[in-house]
Amino acid sequence: MGKFENEAREMLEAIGGKGNVAAVTHCATRMRFVLNDTGKADIKRIEKISAVKGTFTNAGQFQVIIGNDVPIFYNDFTAVSGIEGVSKEAAKSAAKSNQNPIQRVMTMLAEIFTPIIPAIIVGGLILGFRNILEGVGFEFLGQKVVDGVKQFDAAGEPVWNTITNVSTFWNGVNHFLWLPGEAIFHFLPVGITWSVTRKMGTTQILGIVLGICLVSPQLLNAYSVAGTSAAEIAENWVWDFGYFTVNRIGYQAQVIPALLAGLSLSYLEIFWRKRIPEVVSMIFVPFLSLLPALILAHTVLGPIGWTIGKGISFVVLAGLTGPVKWLFGAIFGALYAPLVITGLHHMSNAIDTQLIADTATHTTGLWPMIALSNIAQGSAVFAYYLMNRKNERAAEISLPAAISAYLGVTEPALFGVNVKYVYPFVAGMIGSGVAGLLSTTFNVQANSIGVGGLPGFMAINVKYMVPFFLCMAVAIIVPMFLTFFFRKSGILTKAEDEALESAEELSTSSAPVVEEAASGSKVAILSPLTGNARELCTANDPVFAQGVMGQGVLIDPTEGELVSPVDGIVSVLFPTKHAVGLVSSDGVELLMHIGMDTVNLEGEGFIAHVAQGDNVKAGDKLISFDIPAIKAAGYVVETPVIVTNQDTYMPTDMITLPADVSRGSQLMTATKL
Structure with a gap:
């Protein structure tokens, strides 16, 4: 058996x-x-x-x-x-x-936009920092003076100097930071067309070339189109083919035209690869894919995408600025967290970018509500932590999840606590809805997309910062109060009560205790990798981040060699070679999982030096892996090193994190319970 x-x-x-x-x-x-x-x-x-x-x-x-x-x-x-x-x-x-057709489309869009989100976040941080440097006046810097005349605003109040007004150094920093800010947002179509080809499994360099052809300096910049007359465009910004002309208009910061162009390129390449013999495919497939896609982009798909984008912007903008904008804010604020669960929230990045590109102020009222939703869900899970802080297991999950949500990443909070127990989730939705109502009522605007959560204020337009701070206070206080209230009143608490009952039942059927070592004895766990070690709760995968599999350390390796951290036996070696399990001679069960979702690589980039059942000594080579190849495939290489038999051994005496570690250095200790 x-x-x-x-x-x-x-x-x-x-x-x-x-x-x-x-x-x-x-x-x-x-x-x-x-x-x-x-x-x-x-x-x-x-x-x-x-x-x-x-x-x-x-x-x-x-x-x-x-x-x-x-x-x-x-x-x-x-x-x-x-x-x-x-x-x-x-x-x-x-x-x-x-999945229904809509879910499939949303899943595809999520897979396209997810790889470019880090760049968008970096760009948002940069623009947010520039926002503070050049847009925020500080009284201690003195009143602004132009040509010897002190400046006052429309209400007669003094206009205070900004940091760039009084510091040549920071003025230079501000100008320099525009370089990456422009690269990320103005040339966003390049990232989108690349990501489309990556998702579709087609030639990525062709996607990059197509994207460049949408934002080339030889085209009329998209930001200048509104201020350029039709006559001037017809005279100076067309390709003239004698029988007809095609407008030479760029698509800087435009999302939908780039998305449509990228898809046309990928489907053309897939079509031709099935029909052109392999011996000449290297010549004809790229040519017959890129050139028609480029023609379609500038004649059909680009103008259609521009029109669709403007239509979406118009509808969302009507909701944000119309007579019932408070209702739009309340609904969007409340429903954003459920959108995160379904993955549909990735569409908001495209809408935000489109709003910034299309509106006269180049701002968006959608992003502030997203940041407020992050804060609201973080506040709900933080309230849960305060109520359960004496429960070690609950505290280990909820506190890191709260911190993560406050920094703009809500998945650990949603999946680890809020959705699981329902009442914190509802409390967060209500708080976010109230904050969204206030945000649209005050017409709060963001200059860019940035980090969500508490750092989100950096992206807010200067004149709306005070109202945004008020909205932030609401997003913190209301969810916390409601979470406490629901728990004390027994409202929506059935899921948590049942979970507590199940935990009590499961506690009587735990795994057998390993007898190899006496209670209180310690086993040294050495670092299996060279790299940067940090808290496990920062892992991208919520299952590891929440400690479901066990506790330990997360290492971001700088060298592609994994060695054994203990003397023991290889209990599990996966066919894809991306993960290995060990049982030490003292009975400590360890799992080392190289990267997140790297099982999809089917072993490519991994070389195993041991087999399942082999005896190993600390420092013996287990797996070699190609870090550049794994990253090029779109995966992170962060590696959890965890003790999985946590009912028998508990990780203790961890090194101070974050820290740089090398193979064979002391990482932590496993103490027998």
Whole structure:
């Protein structure tokens, strides 16, 4: 009988039987199911199975967290169910059947925009910093003087000097920072067309070239189109082919034209690759893909995309500035967090960028509400932390999640606490709705997209900062008050109460205690990598960030070599070589997972130097991996090093984080409970 045969049979029954499974696969820690009817899955029963550490649903897949033993569990499951497993990509493809057409489009858009979000955030921070340097007047710097005349505003109040008015150095810094700010936002179409080709699996350099052709200096800058007469455009900004002319207009900061152009390029390349012989494809496929896509971009798709973009901007702007803008703000503020759960929130980046490009003030009223929603959800989970701070497990999850949300990343807060227990989520939605109502009432505007959460004030237009701070106070106070109130009143607390009951039941069926070492004994865990070590809660993957798999350290490696941190045995080595599990000679179970979602690389870029079942000594080489190749494929290489049998061993005596570490240096200690 297999190790998990009984648990696998129970799992099969709990997910609705064999007929309810469309596809099944696994990664380093989780079983991934595509179910025909997700409603048939009995989540409470599944989470009571001794081998299960949690469940969640993402992108059409029902995922069950198992841990290091997931390959063994997977083999036993396929044996008892008679269901043949599939590859990760096949499971993703099958998962699309659980999505309606709108969800599929939104998923595609999310996958296109996600890789360029870091650049947008950096650009927003830069523009926010410039906003403070050149836009905020400080009384201690004195009153502004122009040609010997003191300046006053329309209300007769003194106009105070900004930092750039009084400092040549900071004025130079301000001018210099415009260089990356312009590169990110004005040339955004280059990033979009590149990301489209990356998502579609076509030639990325062609996407970059196409993007450059949309923002070339030889074109009339998109920002100048509104101020240029039709006669001047017809005379100076056209390609004249004798029989007809084509406007030479650029698409700086335009999202939809770039998106349509990138898709046309990718679909043309896919079309020609199927029809042109391999021997000449290198010559003809790029030519027959890029040139028609470029022609379409400047004749059809660009103008259509520009019109669609302006239409979207007009509708959103009408909501933000119309007679019932307070209602629009309340609805958008309340619903933004649910949009994050579905992934639809990525569309807001495109709308924000379009608003900044199209409005006369080059500002957006949407971004302030997004930042306020981050703050509201962070405040709700922070209130949950305050109520549960004496519960070590709850505190370990909720406090890092609150900090993350306050810095603009809400997924750990949403999936780790708020959505799971419902009442903090609702409290955050209400607080965000009230803050959004106030934001639109005061017409708060942002100069750019930046970091969300508390640092979001940096992107706010100077004259709206005071109203925005008021909205921030509301987004902090209201969710915290409501979270306390709902808990004390027993409103919407059923999910948490049931979870507490399940935890009590599961505590009686924990894994057997390892007897190799005496209670209180310590096992030294050495660093398996050279790089920068930081808190595990900063991991991109919420399952690792929340400590679901265990506690430990996150290392961002600078060298692609993973060595053993202990003497022991290789308990798990995944076929894709991106993760390895060890059991030390003292019984400490460790998992090292190189990168996030790197299972999708199917082993490319990884070389294993050991096999499952091998005995190893501390410092022995386990896996070599190609950091540049992994990053070029769009994945991070941050590597969790965690103790997974946390009911037996607890990580203690960690080095002060963040810190630079080298292979073989002391990282932490595992203490026997």
